Amino acid sequence: HTLEQVYERTDPRTPISSLPYTITESGSYYVTGNLSSTEDGIVIESSGVTVDLMGFSLTGDGTSSYPNFDYGIYVHGSTNAVIDRVVIKGGSIIGFYDGLHCKYMNNSRIEQMVVSGNTDDGVYLPRTDGQCNVNTITDCPTSGNGKYRIYLPRQFSQCNGNTITDCTISGNEFSGVSLYGYNGQCDGNTIQGNRIMGNGHRGINISYCDGNRVEANHMWGNGTGIMTHGIGAGKGNFILKNTCMGNGTNYD
Numbered sequence: 001h002t003l004e005q006v007y008e009r010t011d012p013r014t015p016i017s018s019l020p021y022t023i024t025e026s027g028s029y030y031v032t033g034n035l036s037s038t039e040d041g042i043v044i045e046s047s048g049v050t051v052d053l054m055g056f057s058l059t060g061d062g063t064s065s066y067p068n069f070d071y072g073i074y075v076h077g078s079t080n081a082v083i084d085r086v087v088i089k090g091g092s093i094i095g096f097y098d099g100l101h102c103k104y105m106n107n108s109r110i111e112q113m114v115v116s117g118n119t120d121d122g123v124y125l126p127r128t129d130g131q132c133n134v135n136t137i138t139d140c141p142t143s144g145n146g147k148y149r150i151y152l153p154r155q156f157s158q159c160n161g162n163t164i165t166d167c168t169i170s171g172n173e174f175s176g177v178s179l180y181g182y183n184g185q186c187d188g189n190t191i192q193g194n195r196i197m198g199n200g201h202r203g204i205n206i207s208y209c210d211g212n213r214v215e216a217n218h219m220w221g222n223g224t225g226i227m228t229h230g231i232g233a234g235k236g237n238f239i240l241k242n243t244c245m246g247n248g249t250n251y252d
Helices: 003-010
Strands: 013-016 021-023 027-031 042-044 049-052 057-059 071-076 086-094 098-103 109-116 121-124 136-138 148-152 163-165 168-170 177-180 190-192 195-197 202-207 213-215 218-220 224-229 238-240 243-245 249-251
Touching: 042 049, 071 086, 086 098, 098 109, 109 121, 195 202, 218 224, 224 243, 243 249
Parallel strands: 013 027, 021 042, 027 049, 042 071, 049 086, 057 086, 071 098, 086 109, 098 121, 109 136, 121 148, 136 163, 148 177, 163 190, 168 195, 177 202, 190 213, 195 218, 202 224, 213 238, 218 243, 224 249
Antiparallel strands: none
């Protein structure tokens, strides 16, 4: 057995059987069945948290709009309380404003999550006066979100050193993956080995970012396969071994 398997067998886990549910202490938590909410689903306010959806789904009511946004899973850090060492895995999020909204989160992992049919973004690492660094998003199929599948923006903040890998990203209104660094930093991220198809605007969008690596992704049927733009958009970014075919424009 792996150390993670042994850890999960010996560590007492806390069940989540209704929503909304707020986590304020470190530890392992698991979902006991398909759950629904008209507010946020699960809110994480502590470091050192593992949430296992156990193959179940969190479902919103599909009506969230400004200013009353709701999130399927909301990692709610702050300037003085950055959250790290979070693992979110193994289930589905449907019908919220953002599927996963991760604020002030570092050194964390999102894996094997199906994120679809949310009003705005699938996975959002937000932008204002904060940081979301060295996180991994892997093996997360997503389709049909209102704007972006995975959005790493910035504004007066950092969103650096993150990895997006082995995800299937399709049918989102705007871009499959968007890195956006205007007035901040969105540098040194890796987008590798993803399948990105049928998104309305761009498969991968890189704006005002430096030192990012885009490698071995397969893109087809998007408005544009890969787009880089903005001042310094191409400075030190490595774009290699990607397959772009059948997009409106393959490279821009």
